Each structure stands twice: as structure tokens, then as C-alpha cells.
Amino acid sequence: MAPKPGETVSDPACGTGGFLLAAHDYVVKHNPNLTKPQKTRLKEETFKGWELVQATARLCAMNMLLHGIGSQDFEPIVVSDSLAADPGDRFDVILTNPPFGKKSSTTIVGEEGKVSKERDSVERGDFWTTTSNKQLNFVQHVKTLLKQNGRAALVLPDNVLFEGGAGETIRRKLLHECDVHTLLRLPTGLFYAQGVKANVLFFDKKPAAETPWTKKLWIYDLRTNMHFTLKTDPLKREDLDEFVQCYGVENRHSRTATWSEQTPDGRWRAYTYDELISRDKASLDIFWLRDDSLSGSDNLPAPEVIAAEIVEDLEAALEQFREILGDMAEPVSGANG
Numbered sequence: 001m002a003p004k005p006g007e008t009v010s011d012p013a014c015g016t017g018g019f020l021l022a023a024h025d026y027v028v029k030h031n032p033n034l035t036k037p038q039k040t041r042l043k044e045e046t047f048k049g050w051e052l053v054q055a056t057a058r059l060c061a062m063n064m065l066l067h068g069i070g071s072q073d074f075e076p077i078v079v080s081d082s083l084a085a086d087p088g089d090r091f092d093v094i095l096t097n098p099p100f101g102k103k104s105s106t107t108i109v110g111e112e113g114k115v116s117k118e119r120d121s122v123e124r125g126d127f128w129t130t131t132s133n134k135q136l137n138f139v140q141h142v143k144t145l146l147k148q149n150g151r152a153a154l155v156l157p158d159n160v161l162f163e164g165g166a167g168e169t170i171r172r173k174l175l176h177e178c179d180v181h182t183l184l185r186l187p188t189g190l191f192y193a194q195g196v197k198a199n200v201l202f203f204d205k206k207p208a209a210e211t212p213w214t215k216k217l218w219i220y221d222l223r224t225n226m227h228f229t230l231k232t233d234p235l236k237r238e239d240l241d242e243f244v245q246c247y248g249v250e251n252r253h254s255r256t257a258t259w260s261e262q263t264p265d266g267r268w269r270a271y272t273y274d275e276l277i278s279r280d281k282a283s284l285d286i287f288w289l290r291d292d293s294l295s296g297s298d299n300l301p302a303p304e305v306i307a308a309e310i311v312e313d314l315e316a317a318l319e320q321f322r323e324i325l326g327d328m329a330e331p332v333s334g335a336n337g
Helices: 018-030 036-044 054-066 134-145 166-177 237-247 273-277 303-329
Strands: 009-011 047-051 077-079 091-096 106-109 120-123 146-157 178-188 197-205 216-221 268-272
Touching (some): 009 018, 018 036, 018 054, 018 091, 054 077, 134 146, 166 178, 166 273, 216 237, 216 273, 268 273
Parallel strands (some): 009 047, 091 146, 106 120, 178 216
Antiparallel strands (some): 146 197, 178 197, 216 268
């Protein structure tokens, strides 16, 4: 994302502030000769985060303070539900990993004005559509928070890429109104519970236009035939080196695919806007690499890797069943049980 001095950076679901601190460290490391006004701005005007949980927000504020961010006159962390309203602030860069879990008990009612039967509804005229899916609402919220030509990177689960209904509406709107240029498909267990697959979606906000802003979506598949475990074989920074090189931070408009019919194992390829919107539900859940585990026993991973993946999948399933049970146990007003 390469944040620059003078740019504002936000995380609307900041937790203990990891993304904000990483952005701060990046600016300091890559700009060793900051002027005094630039240093003051970096400390007091650059970063802003929202966190729902009071104790987590306190940890975040302490982390920020230890890194020299914030002052008596500037508190970078807001304790509130960031989805509840448009705060009015706009940012150049947004980095966020929205909370993953059960669907929110709050439904956001978007511009279409569909009436919701959920217990709590929040009116957001800046949202495209109505959903109680937190991750889909964060996609809409981030679009609101960006300045014109601002850029965002969101960690999202697979369901955001293929879910129908509100998911399809949001993807089609996003592809049209923003430049959705990059998708990084990650292996399981990095950001979420084991077994839940994560992605990083990169897009830039653009001014209103009749023609779609997304021309090509470049996808990097770091998932197929990649086997990482948290303990024995964790993902390392160098595992991302090829993606960073393919991304082309200095000039992402001169990208070159590593996939072709002659190089079918290439992990980097592009899809045009027309190809994307013609897919069923405008799904962005796209993969093309052959899964070695499905093509014969000779290509199977080691037994301990298979066993670890089975354990991860079972743990993820158990966690999801616990959330379903929790939802079923919550009393609904007007219901008998």
C-alpha cells in the first residue's frame, strides 16, 4: 500500500492497532528525513482507528502512544461501532481486517430502503444495499471512508467473493464505481479460525462515471497446493515475495502475468471487467490452478500435512457450530423461545 508522508491512514476495525502501527513504521522507515512539520503531522493528524471493545481500544491507544502517535489534543482511537454511522472523515489509505464471525445482529438498511425484520436496523444512505453480513457492510463502509482516488486493502473471507443477494449487488457496484485491481488468495489459518480462507482485496475509490472503473482484476493464488501450518511450517515473509514483485508497487499498470497456456502453474493472471460481471453472481471466487491433491495419490501432501488440515477443518466447523448454537440461544423479542 506504500503510505506516504502527508497521507491519512485509517482502520475502521483496528483491534490493537497492528495495521496502523505497520503503516506508521513504513512511513518512518522509507522517509528518514522527515521535516519537523511532517513529524508533527505524522503524530497528530495521520492515523485514525475505530474499535468496538473498550479493553481492546485501550490496548490500541497504549500501543499508539508507545510509538509516538497521538497527543493530549489528538486521540487517534475512537471507541464505537464504526458501522453505525458515516463519521464524515475521509482518508487516503485504509487497511483493515474486519471482524469475522456470525452475522451481525444489526442490519444496515442501504439506499434501496428495504425493510429489515432484524432486531436492530441502522439507516445508511451511503450504503448500496441491505445486509446483516458484517464483512459486506465493512466493504461498503470502507468505500464511504475513502477520499477520491484513495486506496484500500481489506482482509475478507471467501463468502464475500461469492455470496449472492447483497453480496452480488455490492460486488457489481464496487467493480463499477471503484478500480478493483488486485485480489490475493491466502491459505487458511492466517487471519481467521483454522479452516476459514482469507483474501486481501485491493481497490481505489474513483469519481462518479458512466463507464466502469475496473478494467482488470489481477489475482494471485497463494492458496492452491500451498500447505502452511501455524506451528511446523508457518507462512514467512519471503513466501509473499513473488506476489509483491508481481503487484508492482512502483507502477502497477505495467504488470505481466505469470500464467499462460504454456505456463499453467503461474499464480498471477488478470480477468477483464466483462469476464468478471458475466460470471454467475459476479463471483470473484476464481481459481485456475490444478489441485495436486485431486489428481492422484503420487501428488498428495505428506500424511502429517493432511492430518493437520483435517484437524483445522474440524476445528473451524466446530467453531461455526458454536456460533450457530449461540445465535439459537439468543432470545428474540416477541418469540417464545
